[in-house]
Amino acid sequence: MCKPKVGVYALTSCYGCQLKLATVSKILEISEAVSFESFYMLSSASTMAPDVEVAFVEGSVSTEKDLEELHEIRKHSKILVALGACSVNGGVQSWAEGDKKVSDLHATVYGTSKIDAAPLQATPISKHVKVDYYLPGCPPEEDEILYFISAFLFGTFPEPKDFPVCSECRMAGNPCILIERGEPCLGPVTTAGCKARCISHDVPCIGCRGPVPHNTSWFDSLASVFKAKGMSRESVRARMRIFGAHEPNLEGHLDKIYGGTK
Amino acid sequence: MRYVKISKADTYQFLERLKRRGTLYAPQKVSELSYDFKLLEDVKEIAFGYPRTIRPPRRFFYPAEETLFTFDTTRVELYEKMPEDETVVLFGLHSCDIVGLRIMDSEFMDETPDPYYQQRRKNSIVIGLSCLPDEYCFCNVRRVDFVDAGFDLFFHELPDGYLVRVGTVTGHKLTDESSDLFTRVTEQDINEMRAFETKRAGMFRLNGNWDSLRYQLELRMGHPMYDREAEKCLGCGNCTITCPTCRCYDVKDIPSIDGRTGERVRVWDSCQFRSHGLVAGPHNFRESKKDRFVNRYMCKNAYNRTTTTAYCVGCGRCTQFCPAGISFMKNLMEIGGYVEMIPE
Numbered sequence: 001m002c003k004p005k006v007g008v009y010a011l012t013s014c015y016g017c018q019l020k021l022a023t024v025s026k027i028l029e030i031s032e033a034v035s036f037e038s039f040y041m042l043s044s045a046s047t048m049a050p051d052v053e054v055a056f057v058e059g060s061v062s063t064e065k066d067l068e069e070l071h072e073i074r075k076h077s078k079i080l081v082a083l084g085a086c087s088v089n090g091g092v093q094s095w096a097e098g099d100k101k102v103s104d105l106h107a108t109v110y111g112t113s114k115i116d117a118a119p120l121q122a123t124p125i126s127k128h129v130k131v132d133y134y135l136p137g138c139p140p141e142e143d144e145i146l147y148f149i150s151a152f153l154f155g156t157f158p159e160p161k162d163f164p165v166c167s168e169c170r171m172a173g174n175p176c177i178l179i180e181r182g183e184p185c186l187g188p189v190t191t192a193g194c195k196a197r198c199i200s201h202d203v204p205c206i207g208c209r210g211p212v213p214h215n216t217s218w219f220d221s222l223a224s225v226f227k228a229k230g231m232s233r234e235s236v237r238a239r240m241r242i243f244g245a246h247e248p249n250l251e252g253h254l255d256k257i258y259g260g261t262k
Numbered sequence: 263m264r265y266v267k268i269s270k271a272d273t274y275q276f277l278e279r280l281k282r283r284g285t286l287y288a289p290q291k292v293s294e295l296s297y298d299f300k301l302l303e304d305v306k307e308i309a310f311g312y313p314r315t316i317r318p319p320r321r322f323f324y325p326a327e328e329t330l331f332t333f334d335t336t337r338v339e340l341y342e343k344m345p346e347d348e349t350v351v352l353f354g355l356h357s358c359d360i361v362g363l364r365i366m367d368s369e370f371m372d373e374t375p376d377p378y379y380q381q382r383r384k385n386s387i388v389i390g391l392s393c394l395p396d397e398y399c400f401c402n403v404r405r406v407d408f409v410d411a412g413f414d415l416f417f418h419e420l421p422d423g424y425l426v427r428v429g430t431v432t433g434h435k436l437t438d439e440s441s442d443l444f445t446r447v448t449e450q451d452i453n454e455m456r457a458f459e460t461k462r463a464g465m466f467r468l469n470g471n472w473d474s475l476r477y478q479l480e481l482r483m484g485h486p487m488y489d490r491e492a493e494k495c496l497g498c499g500n501c502t503i504t505c506p507t508c509r510c511y512d513v514k515d516i517p518s519i520d521g522r523t524g525e526r527v528r529v530w531d532s533c534q535f536r537s538h539g540l541v542a543g544p545h546n547f548r549e550s551k552k553d554r555f556v557n558r559y560m561c562k563n564a565y566n567r568t569t570t571t572a573y574c575v576g577c578g579r580c581t582q583f584c585p586a587g588i589s590f591m592k593n594l595m596e597i598g599g600y601v602e603m604i605p606e
């Protein structure tokens with residue numbers, strides 16, 4: 001059997017998604033089944049972008065170099081998968097989107113010192129190249145990583161989840177902490193797949209898996225629930241933007257509930 | 263039908279003995295406001311006076327996720343994965359949940375026999391428990407507040423124990439095996455039970471019946487309630503996942519990393535999700551959130567066949583567990599023109 005060539009690449013990120021992929025319990029079986037052409041976490045001999053069948057890209061585009069690399073990767077891969085919250089939704093580094101200029105942020109952090117990377121406002125990779133599949137999570141779930149790779153090996157494709165964490169929370173038999181304690185849980189607007197990991201540990205969801213795709217994240221409905229519980233527009237907006245700053249419906253939905261003022 | 267009596271103390275003893283008959287699940291408190299059917303390890307942990315559980319009892323026979331079979335594509339073979347032959351004993355189901363199971367039976371056994379469901383269901387023991395309604399209950403207008411089939415035993419609360427209604431041969435055997443725990447019913451017990459029933463009947467917020475509701479719904483498909491309420495909806499599916507009679511599932515193939523084998527699983531689905539109405543094309547029968555919202559109202563009240571007058575048994579879960587605070591009961595009252603009477 002000829003092994004499919006796979007590349008695992010990182011743009012600006014914490015490398016956690018790559019680490020997660022490198023440490024899934026079946027990584028040896030995966031390495032038997034595919035040929036990793038580039039995967040820094042597994043081999044420092046990795047280089048950038050030889051031709052691959054599948055490229056997994058973690059991280060957001062946050063520097064000029066990221067952007068160049070991303071175009072290179074796209075050019076050399078048949079299937080491109082956005083891996084993790086940064087790649088899919090821009091990640092936490094995107095929170096300043098539309099609010100603060102990247103030059104100001106840069107100056108606040110680095111002052112006048114010279115650094116190599118020319119900064120860009122952090123963006124999800126789909127803003128720049130065509131993305132074939134999205135594998136969300138911060139970091140992604142092991143079973144989903146295996147599902148994606150297995151689906152490619154079978155010559156089929158991974159189905160996206162278009163329903164929220166709430167449904168998994170309920171199936172897990174968790175009491176609802178939004179209903180019972182009024183905590184600002186983002187489970188109703190966040191893509192399922194983690195089996196309500198945080199709520200199962202009694203912590204409200206902060207939306208790390210990103211908004212439910214296909215325009216079925218109802219930020220307006222959730223904002224109106226939060227508003228009724230006495231939460232301010234600012235606090236709701238801040239929370240929804242941790243992993244959702246690039247969501248095109250967010251501001252419009254917030255305006256609808258709280259009125260057009262920030 | 264036969265009636266016997268058991269004291270409160272002996273009920274614990276009886277629960278202890280039930281553990282020998284199979285895996286025993288019963289309502290237990292899981293948070294400030296919520297209860298769930300859980301494995302009953304310590305019989306003292308049981309919550310006799312619970313209003314409703316988060317998860318409906320159907321999950322014991324129709325789990326939220328199960329593997330139907332595994333497959334090998336190179337050998338072109340399927341390996342069926344039938345459930346273990348174990349007995350599940352469910353103690354403490356309210357009458358609405360018992361009817362909920364009967365509705366499940368009608369879909370998964372009478373209509374299209376489902377071997378997985380059947381296998382789990384055939385050995386099960388179902389024991390009912392009387393209850394007092396809270397603000398979310400409307401089983402009475404659904405006419406399932408008193409259940410006459412679908413249980414092996416039914417425990418009616420008395421001041422000093424339970425009056426136990428025996429429903430099946432299995433129920434007879436259970437009481438016979440523990441004849442040291444059961445006594446004869448006295449005239450006073452019967453009066454106490456009737457007093458309880460009268461008190462209970464007076465606690466419902468609604469009265470009459472909703473048998474005509476399905477027609478009201480068919481006639482008022484364009485009612486403004488749908489626009490107003492669907493707008494609030496989160497599309498989260500909590501209402502369907504907690505419903506004792508929702509039965510929609512999705513079937514998925516999960517391939518293995520060997521590129522050869524895999525498994526076919528079924529998972530609970532919800533009509534509140536976009537892909538539930540998605541077919542090849544890609545056409546969607548229920549394109550908008552409102553379309554999806556309306557579907558549930560019709561499914562629960564107008565699409566049912568013969569088991570009861572509706573597929574909604576009035577348990578109140580979809581309202582209590584809706585994060586958006588949407589009241590199914592109030593919305594249905596609006597369409598049906600029914601009037602609430604708040605009990606004193």
Ligand code: SF4
Pocket residue numbers: 165166167169170174175176177178179185186187188196199205500585
């Ligand atoms: S706790 Fe959060 S995820 Fe769970 S049901 Fe409530 S809102 Fe949904």
Ligand code: SF4
Pocket residue numbers: 138165190191194195196197198199204205206207208209210
């Ligand atoms: S519950 Fe929310 S924050 Fe936690 S892992 Fe799931 S999506 Fe992420």
Ligand code: SF4
Pocket residue numbers: 501504505506507562573574575576577578579580581590
């Ligand atoms: S529709 Fe709501 S009230 Fe009716 S049976 Fe389902 S969960 Fe209970």
Ligand code: SF4
Pocket residue numbers: 502505507508509510531532533534557558561562
């Ligand atoms: S169509 Fe909706 S309401 Fe009806 S059974 Fe399916 S999920 Fe439940």
Ligand code: SF4
Pocket residue numbers: 494495496497498499500501502534580583584585586587588
């Ligand atoms: S539980 Fe409430 S918010 Fe969620 S889908 Fe059902 S009606 Fe909509």
